[in-house]
Amino acid sequence: xxxxxxxxxxxxxxxxxxxxxxxxxxxxxxxxxxxxxxxxxxxxxxxxxxxxxxxxxxxxxxxxxxxxxxxxxxxxxxxxxxxxxxxxxxxxxxxxxxxx
Numbered sequence: 001x002x003x004x005x006x007x008x009x010x011x012x013x014x015x016x017x018x019x020x021x022x023x024x025x026x027x028x029x030x031x032x033x034x035x036x037x038x039x040x041x042x043x044x045x046x047x048x049x050x051x052x053x054x055x056x057x058x059x060x061x062x063x064x065x066x067x068x069x070x071x072x073x074x075x076x077x078x079x080x081x082x083x084x085x086x087x088x089x090x091x092x093x094x095x096x097x098x099x100x
Contacts, residue, residue: 016047054083 017040046056057076064073074082 017044053087054080 049056057079060079061073064071073079
């Protein structure tokens with residue numbers, strides 16, 4: 001990987017962090033220390049999952065509680081497997097080729 005590509009990736013990561021923080025500045029300014037870091041990390045994880053097409057598990061749980069209270073929600077591992085299978089279907093259930 002060339003130096004130019006490395007710099008481009010670092011700048012992209014910086015922009016993602018910047019926009020994550022700027023999306024809700026009041027929440028970041030009101031929290032102190034470790035809580036701020038935890039919140040930033042959670043938001044980044046959510047952003048990266050959404051970038052690759054994997055919905056957020058917490059959002060799924062909230063949806064299930066609000067709209068489908070009579071049904072039991074999937075556990076986290078099953079939920080992510082379901083999302084990957086829905087995005088990259090294969091005939092036998094196994095991934096035959098790279099989805100890229």
